[in-house]
Amino acid sequence: FARPGQVYALAPLRDSEIVGYVQKFRHKFKTADGPAQFMQSVRGSGKTGADRTIDLLRAPLVLAMAVGLYAHRPLRIPNTIAKLYQAMVEEMLERHGFKLEAPEDSLLSYRMNDKYRFLRRFALQAVKKSGVFGDFTKPDLVAYSTGLAPSLEAVDDPAGLVEEIVKHSNLLTSQEHSDLYFFAHQSIQE
Numbered sequence: 001f002a003r004p005g006q007v008y009a010l011a012p013l014r015d016s017e018i019v020g021y022v023q024k025f026r027h028k029f030k031t032a033d034g035p036a037q038f039m040q041s042v043r044g045s046g047k048t049g050a051d052r053t054i055d056l057l058r059a060p061l062v063l064a065m066a067v068g069l070y071a072h073r074p075l076r077i078p079n080t081i082a083k084l085y086q087a088m089v090e091e092m093l094e095r096h097g098f099k100l101e102a103p104e105d106s107l108l109s110y111r112m113n114d115k116y117r118f119l120r121r122f123a124l125q126a127v128k129k130s131g132v133f134g135d136f137t138k139p140d141l142v143a144y145s146t147g148l149a150p151s152l153e154a155v156d157d158p159a160g161l162v163e164e165i166v167k168h169s170n171l172l173t174s175q176e177h178s179d180l181y182f183f184a185h186q187s188i189q190e
Contacts, residue, residue, distance in 0.1 A: 012058035018042075021063055028071035038070060041077050053079045090116060092169045107168060110161050114152040118145055118161060119171065123183065135180040138162065141172075 013021070022035045029035055042053045056079070057063040065088055066077055078084045093115045094108070122144045127133050145158035155161050166172050166181070173184040 010060070012055075013060065013063065014058075015054065018054070018057055018063060021060075022067060025067055025071065028067065030071070034071060038067070038077070041070075042066075053077050056081060056084070089119070089171065092171055093119075093165070095168055095170070108164060110164055111154055114155050115161065115165050115169070117152060118148055118155075119165065121148060133183070135175065135182050137179055138166070138181060141166075141181070 019035075019039060022038055026032075026035045029038070031037070042057060057066055062081065062084065065084060069084075069087055069091055070077055078087060090112055093112045122141065123133070125144060126136055126140075141162045142159045145155070145161050149155040149158045149161075152161075166174075171184055172181050174181050
């Protein structure tokens with residue numbers, strides 16, 4: 001039990017723990033050598049200093065995100081947290097698009113770039129307006145998307161854009177018994 005004034009910190013994962021975690025989820029990779037490719041990519045990118053990707057994966061949440069995002073697509077793993085977060089948000093905005101599996105079954109009508117740009121600008125405007133990264137209403141979202149729609153690539157129904165983001169991305173969450181919404185992954189959105 002913690003005593004007043006005591007501080008606890010999560011110890012960074014060791015290389016062997018990272019490899020063990022990746023092996024534990026080998027079933028998520030498309031190929032048998034997927035875990036090895038993942039580790040090779042991690043070790044091969046950002047070989048020096050603060051850009052060492054392996055060092056970013058020493059935090060369990062970041063490791064879990066990287067494995068989740070890149071198990072199906074053995075691309076080069078980003079060497080910064082910002083790039084990894086951006087990739088995660090983009091992936092979530094493309095959920096239910098079935099781009100690789102069956103694009104004809106897509107449930108999405110709007111481009112990922114438009115949804116991403118809208119969320120970035122809305123978040124910035126909301127913080128500038130209130131001074132905090134807090135709650136907002138669906139009418140706030142729709143009003144902002146209506147004003148922004150002419151500068152987006154292909155948004156003919158701003159309310160539809162908002163509805164698609166809410167329904168399919170899991171990036172915006174409504175509060176129980178309230179008409180307020182918030183960013184579900186606030187640290188990533190910030």
